Amino acid sequence: MTYYDADKLIAIAPMLDWTDRHCRYFHRLLTQKSVLYTEMVTTGAIIHGKMDFLQFNPEEQPVVLQLGGSDPAAMAECTARAAERGYQEVNINVGCPSDRVQNGSFGACLMAEPEIVAACVKAMRDAAPNTIVSVKTRLGIDEHDSDEYLQAFMEPVMDAGCQHFTLHARNAWLKGLSPKQNRDVPPLRYDRVYRMKERYPHLHLSINGGIKSVAEIKQHLHYVDGVMIGREAYQNPYLLTEFDGLLGHNRQVDVELVIETMIAYTDHHVEQGGRPWHVLRHMIGLFQGGPGAKKWRQVLSQLGPQATAARPVLEAAYHEVVSARTLFAEKLANFATETS
Structure with missing residues (x-):
């Protein structure tokens, strides 16, 4: 499968401590056509770490590297390395609300600094012109909960060359909520994701957050280009066996x-x-x-x-x-x- 060869896509979300290469190999046995994501890997781990954080099984393709960082030069170097290793897409994490991630100046806190994300996108695209650079983000942070705030983040990033966004349909609360609470407490606002697709029809826009069934996937695909499944894919992996049929590739899983x-x-x-x-x-x-x-x-x-x-x-x-x-x-x- 080449990237985005279907009008509608299903992806399995990047989940820290969950979607490692063993998990992805298992998931690929259940769905051959869905897009898989790595756990978030920081630029520091790739550049300075002793382990091979870019390792994946060839059977996992199509697989996306999710990258955590905010320094354009480091993001560019990691993207170039990823492209050499065979990744067709690198995704920037602008959604994680944890204190550790905030202290590293990346994740959801970058919503407040779209110019930095835009600089990263440009540097990454320059370093690997044939690699898709995408962004996964929340709808807003803390009290910033409006379409205008989201647009003010997305537009500079789009102008830098990003055409693929995944929107987790909640705000992230950087103060007062734990990462676990941030997955459930902020209300889901699917309508806001739909409006972004209406406003920017040229984008490849995927929706994420609280989606647990094939019926829900079908409903969302009336309004957006792709659907990303999170914890349900891990807790109920047999659900993945239904995804290929939705993408026009019926197969029976033994x-x-x-x-x-x-x-x-x-x-x-x-x-x-x-x-x-x-x-x-x-x-x-x-x-x-x-x-x-x-x-x-x-x-x-x-x-x-x-x-x-x-x-x-x-x-x-x-x-x-x-x-x-x-x-x-x-x-x-x-x-x-x-x-x-």
């Missing part, structure tokens, strides 16, 4: 094949010196809402952290799911017989 593929992937990770739990923790929600989901979670949570191999854990957990499904089917059959 959950047993997914599990077998994840066993092989985890074995390789262990061979490289990792632990199974680095991978297995991302699979806890796989059967959310279905028969055996609780047992699946329990087995993974109890056995996973100390496991030395994935197969015994996943096979034991899946056995519980199969047993629960069989029992559920028997109860349904008995109920049908009794009521006929």
Whole structure:
């Protein structure tokens, strides 16, 4: 898939401590056409860190690097490195409200300094002309809660060459709310996102925030170009199996094949010196809402952290799911017989 080859796109949000490369590999087995995002990575980590923060599995593509920073030169250097590694898009984080991020002068606090974001966009585009530079932002910060404030942020950034925005449909409160509260307390204002698309029809505009179902995705796609799913994708990953159909690529996902593929992937990770739990923790929600989901979670949570191999854990957990499904089917059959 090349970038933006469909009129409507679905993306999985960047989530710190969640959407690492193991999570993204798992998600890619469930949806081949959705766009995946890395966790936010700071420019300092990429330039000065000892780890390879740009690492990803080739199977993850299309994957977007989300970058945290506010120094145009550093943002440009990281974008150039990302382009060399095969990233087709780099996204600027202008949405995270945490104190740590604010102290680093990036994240949501940059909404108050659109000229800095615009300078970063220009430098990044100059450093990697064939790489899409996008911005993910909130609607406003603190008491600044108006279309005019959002427009005053977006327009200089657009003038610098950014044509792809994802709007998290809430304000960010930099004072008085924790990052967790900022995900739920500020009210969702989807109408404001819709108005931005009406005002700037030439933009590729995606919506994010509180979206949990295929029905909601379809509704939003009447008004915007793309939909970004956040925590629901992590807590209920089987939802991702419905996304390709929405993008015109119907396919059946064999959950047993997914599990077998994840066993092989985890074995390789262990061979490289990792632990199974680095991978297995991302699979806890796989059967959310279905028969055996609780047992699946329990087995993974109890056995996973100390496991030395994935197969015994996943096979034991899946056995519980199969047993629960069989029992559920028997109860349904008995109920049908009794009521006929």
